[in-house]
Amino acid sequence: MEEIEKKTGFLPNVFKVLSHRPLEFRAFFAYYSVICNKKTGQLSRADKELIILVTSLANRCSYSVVVHSARYRVFSKNPVLSDQVCINWRKSDLPAREKAMLEFTLISQADDITDDHFKKLEVHGFNQEDAWDIAAISAFYAMSNRLAHFVSLVPNKEFYLMGRTNDVKDIRSEPAAPEI
């Protein structure tokens, strides 16, 4: 945790909360790491943040919305898109590819997914493995959002302005530390 704090300049609150249960803490981040730090496939870091952001909006999870809005701004180097996504991603300036990915994110969680949904995704260059990655990230945050609700997790103030101005330093420089 010292390492993370050193890298980002502060310790995301999720670390403080989960450290209460060390075994679960380790299992949680081990699983997170397998899913979100996976390097292969068509999903960029910014894509993954978008998937998490839209999942967290659907679950009304304040913590994850603030944190992953910030991370999306950092990875996308775009300071305004995250606000558009938070209000209504369907009317945002996101390209068609990203919108298809987010449409699939939401449907991947529903109980009536069909072959058509996969086909709409493939049009934009995603394959079956990417589809699984989208679903797995989104399902993981279905869990994380609920845990964050349960402990009333509050975002560190630092996240609100992160990626809006020029003083971001480190998240982009190397694979970011895991955060709910």
Next chain:
Amino acid sequence: MEEIEKKTGFLPNVFKVLSHRPLEFRAFFAYYSVICNKKTGQLSRADKELIILVTSLANRCSYSVVVHSARYRVFSKNPVLSDQVCINWRKSDLPAREKAMLEFTLISQADDITDDHFKKLEVHGFNQEDAWDIAAISAFYAMSNRLAHFVSLVPNKEFYLMGRTNDVKDIRSEPAAPEI
């Protein structure tokens, strides 16, 4: 997996599906094991199955409803309660303690949990650590249910009658194999 198959007489379908991604498979079951096989606290095996069952009903996940109905019948040694729970647990013959636990299960996933919810739970002998366990199990199945939807996981036929008649053999005899 051979061991599980030997113990239960068949291999639950979830194992076949997740084995496609060995790293995620291992991380998933490691996390499951930390949460669901934890021995301390007030939650019995039957309690945990009830929590999973009600979570899965809320998420309309056929696979988990069938599997954990079966497991609840086995652990509770009651062949009819699971049917009552599936239709409407609030009107079932479950004792007040179990109903309080299930009420908390559902609220633990919402974004407006308050101290009152914890107090209502404590009346029945649960403490803060039990509350966390309930929330953690329910959150884990919020994820599992979504993964099961995504791969259209179908329950093995064996689960439907398990625990209704007398030919159940092994799940009860020792800590059951992990299953979604």
Next chain:
Amino acid sequence: MEEIEKKTGFLPNVFKVLSHRPLEFRAFFAYYSVICNKKTGQLSRADKELIILVTSLANRCSYSVVVHSARYRVFSKNPVLSDQVCINWRKSDLPAREKAMLEFTLISQADDITDDHFKKLEVHGFNQEDAWDIAAISAFYAMSNRLAHFVSLVPNKEFYLMGRTNDVKDIRSEPAAPEI
């Protein structure tokens, strides 16, 4: 009522409740009998139980769900399908014909039924008279479900295991006694 009790081995609770109002009791069962014991048309006894089951699920009526799940198991000689239907009949192993019949059951109660709905039904060999029968049975249980709610009707324990094991004796042997 003695006759019914003799035939089924117990007296379904609905008889006890409605006997409080003998005139309504007789009118209710006379109407039930005209609709549900009608022998012509394409609807088998098992079909009618499915229609009642899905209507009662939509109305969240515990009594009728338990009773008509049991009767469906008996008439269909299938011990597991009723559980699938209770969780999500659209994803059950029911054949396409039965699914079309149940889709029509639900739409027959809505205020926007169109010719298209009738056509989808006819594809599976049903005619206009069958459509009326489906609608009439479903509408009758819209009423019955509400009466069962009102008196908090509780299913006899005997229904839960009926049709799951081999000791069913009489319902199948002749036209079953009327039950809500």
Next chain:
Amino acid sequence: MEEIEKKTGFLPNVFKVLSHRPLEFRAFFAYYSVICNKKTGQLSRADKELIILVTSLANRCSYSVVVHSARYRVFSKNPVLSDQVCINWRKSDLPAREKAMLEFTLISQADDITDDHFKKLEVHGFNQEDAWDIAAISAFYAMSNRLAHFVSLVPNKEFYLMGRTNDVKDIRSEPAAPEI
């Protein structure tokens, strides 16, 4: 039917539709008659029409709303209250007794009726038998409304102005003919 037509000056459309199935027709009206023409208890003819009207509004049944608005105007001798009820009976000029009766009408159909609901009704002079009557009438129209939807039953034009002006002649003079 000739008799009814003679009495009201026209034949309500419901008679034409149901006559297609004479056995069901007779059972339907026999049941209607037992429930709605019952003379004892605290429910006046106008009360029963209100119960039917509010049930039919909840079920969005155009036919019954138009017909029973008309009949309520006739029995209550009030030409404007039915319009208020159609828009929002909770904000209408109905007395508290009638509002309590209608509140109970709606709750009598739900799956969570409690002793409190009965007590709120008793405050206004209703007893357990009246409660049953309210529930039975409302449940009967839950069925009727669905049948009316199914056959797209259209109200006779005569109903729209009935009870608004002075030329009503016969419904009030004696127990009205049964109508859905």
Next chain:
Amino acid sequence: MEEIEKKTGFLPNVFKVLSHRPLEFRAFFAYYSVICNKKTGQLSRADKELIILVTSLANRCSYSVVVHSARYRVFSKNPVLSDQVCINWRKSDLPAREKAMLEFTLISQADDITDDHFKKLEVHGFNQEDAWDIAAISAFYAMSNRLAHFVSLVPNKEFYLMGRTNDVKDIRSEPAAPEI
């Protein structure tokens, strides 16, 4: 206001309420006048009342429903259509042109209006300027309905029977006085 009272025989209650804030009163009616008294385009006075009526039904505003039902009866010279519209305009006897106009009224308020919606309207002879007029009237009443809710505005009794019988005198004779 004396002038209006003289013309209609009574002073609509909206005038009494808004006169509490003279500046807002004047701005409100000035805006109303620009939108609703506009003479060009394809919208007749009766059309505008229909648009207002359906908007007010969607917003559950008793005051405007009663008032504009009355005004629609007067302008359309049809005493029964307003009742059909209040129950379910989609199933009313309104011509296809009016139904298209009302469909557009509701969609004009939603956040997902598309070119298709405009095309469906143009089929019936409306152009882009008419579309704007429909949207502007409907949006104005989204505001008015809320103000009426806020002050619990009660319709004058005179409105209920207006346009149902023959004693209507003046609204039709000249451009009607503005009313919420």
Next chain:
Amino acid sequence: MEEIEKKTGFLPNVFKVLSHRPLEFRAFFAYYSVICNKKTGQLSRADKELIILVTSLANRCSYSVVVHSARYRVFSKNPVLSDQVCINWRKSDLPAREKAMLEFTLISQADDITDDHFKKLEVHGFNQEDAWDIAAISAFYAMSNRLAHFVSLVPNKEFYLMGRTNDVKDIRSEPAAPEI
């Protein structure tokens, strides 16, 4: 409009759209001005922006959410609160007074406002006139949001970062230009 452009450095898009209908444009802004530029009462400029922001969030109006988030940041001199409000104002760091004001904003638009709602507002120092102001502003934006939807109004890019960094110049200096 040149004046506004000069003052803010750009011309908000709403001016371009409404200028198509000069009469409505003038009536709209005249009404806006009476309601929103009113100087008396307990509502500060920042309060009014909050009322508009929460109304626009409820109506899912992207344009107004972006514009009035920006204006709230400027008037409140707080760069992060607007983000919290956009996600979930009930869990934001807003003081109890502002939360009561926003609770009233939403209820002022519903059809079941009661004396209790007014009392809860008065606890925080607001009086009946303030209550009216809150309701009037919120109702005005119920209209504005719908007009913005209708014309698919897109926020100027300048609004996204306004109030987050230090280069804001003029809105705060004098009564801001009217904007939807």
